[in-house]
Amino acid sequence: MTTAISEGGEPLLVTWSADPGAGQVTALVPAPANPAWLVRLLHAAAEQGVGPPVSAIVGDEGAVASAGSALDAVAFTGARLTPSPVRSVLHRRTRDGVTRTTITGIDPALRFGGPAAALAFRAAAEGPNPLLPSIVGRSGLTATIRVIRGLQDGVSTVTWMVDAPERAGLLALEAVLDAGALGFRVEPDMLSVSRESLLAELHGHRHSPVEFARALTRYETLGWDGDLVRDPRSALASVSAAQVGEAISGLLKPVVDVLGRT
Numbered sequence: 001m002t003t004a005i006s007e008g009g010e011p012l013l014v015t016w017s018a019d020p021g022a023g024q025v026t027a028l029v030p031a032p033a034n035p036a037w038l039v040r041l042l043h044a045a046a047e048q049g050v051g052p053p054v055s056a057i058v059g060d061e062g063a064v065a066s067a068g069s070a071l072d073a074v075a076f077t078g079a080r081l082t083p084s085p086v087r088s089v090l091h092r093r094t095r096d097g098v099t100r101t102t103i104t105g106i107d108p109a110l111r112f113g114g115p116a117a118a119l120a121f122r123a124a125a126e127g128p129n130p131l132l133p134s135i136v137g138r139s140g141l142t143a144t145i146r147v148i149r150g151l152q153d154g155v156s157t158v159t160w161m162v163d164a165p166e167r168a169g170l171l172a173l174e175a176v177l178d179a180g181a182l183g184f185r186v187e188p189d190m191l192s193v194s195r196e197s198l199l200a201e202l203h204g205h206r207h208s209p210v211e212f213a214r215a216l217t218r219y220e221t222l223g224w225d226g227d228l229v230r231d232p233r234s235a236l237a238s239v240s241a242a243q244v245g246e247a248i249s250g251l252l253k254p255v256v257d258v259l260g261r262t
Contacts, residue, residue, distance in 0.1 A: 013210065020150025020159065022221050026214040031063040035070040042074040056216040056226075058209040084153045088257035092169075100161060101169035105254020107149055107156035107223065112247040114225020115235045120247035121147065122194040123186060129193070131248070135179045136172045143172035147251065149222060156223035160255060173255050180256075184248040186241040194244070195236050202232035 013028040029037050045053070057067045088105035109117035124131045125147040132145050143164035150157055162169035205215035212229070220226040227235045 015210075015214070017214070019218065019222060020148060021153075021157070022151045022218075024214065024217060024221070026210055026217070028210045031059060031066075034059075034063055035066045038067055038070040039073060042071070046074055054217055054221045056213045056220065058213045058216075084155070086152050086155045086157055088254040090258040094166075097165060098163055099166055099169055100163050101173065102162075103160040103173075103254050103258050104152065104157055105257060107158050108247045108250030108253070109156055109223055109225065112243065112250055114219070114223070114228055115239045116243045116247040117250070118198055118224060118228055119191070119194050119236065119239055119244045120251055121149070122198045123190055123244060124184075124248050124251055127194050127197050129190075131179075131184065132176060135176050139172060139175035141168045141172045141175065143168050145172060145176075149224070151222060158251060158254060170259075173259060177252065177255060177259065180249060180252045184245045186244045186248070188241060191241045191244060195239075199232055199236065202228055205229055 012030070015026045017024050017026070025041070027037070027041075042053075055067075055071060057064050059067070086104075086106050088103065091102045093100050093102075107117065108120060112120070122130075125145075132147070136143050136145055141164065143162055146161045148159045148161065150159065160173070162172055164172060202215075205211050216226050216229045218224075219229050225235065
């Protein structure tokens with residue numbers, strides 16, 4: 001949802017967005033009004049029991065300093081979130097002849113780092129020629145597979161979602177694990193295409209200060225590594241094909257856990 005306000009020193013633009021497990025508000029505020037508006041917003045959040053937020057501020061030195069002071073001025077009575085261990089879990093639901101198989105577990109960024117995990121997602125699920133749909137296609141099964149990143153009790157997670165008739169979803173996941181058991185070899189061309197595709201998306205966040213702040217906050221909140229937004233080319237430059245392959249294997253770990261593979 002987007003709300004535009006332009007009078008009385010209020011924000012020029014406020015946008016609300018959400019990821020699984022996290023909500024976000026982004027505001028474009030005139031520098032003189034920024035601290036007062038921010039304090040009002042944070043006081044309202046604190047009164048509703050919201051804990052200390054992750055914040056990103058984009059502006060000149062004075063605007064950043066005054067906004068930082070505003071953040072320090074608000075006392076959040078709620079305890080800071082203590083992350084709980086995330087166990088890999090499976091759920092299945094059938095509706096109108098289609099079964100949705102959902103598996104949630106730890107995001108590979110926690111083990112392999114944000115840049116390697118981001119490239120693994122790009123190569124496996126999000127890029128121009130992602131591995132996962134091609135594996136399912138070669139299996140001959142009718143199934144749609146997606147992977148979504150989010151938070152669970154403050155911990156970065158991945159959620160696999162497979163829509164298919166009856167047991168075809170589980171068979172599709174077995175096909176993916178069969179491919180994974182052979183090891184995911186990320187060829188140089190695949191790594192290059194994934195890197196350039198991801199760089200194009202990350203540089204797109206620099207089209208405006210609002211978009212930059214929104215992306216930076218999102219990456220920090222979800223544990224994806226804010227350096228990918230601040231300096232994407234440097235963050236991705238040192239990631240090797242072998243590291244991306246390992247991160248793709250980490251992406252499969254929740255599926256391995258619940259289907260009993262070793």
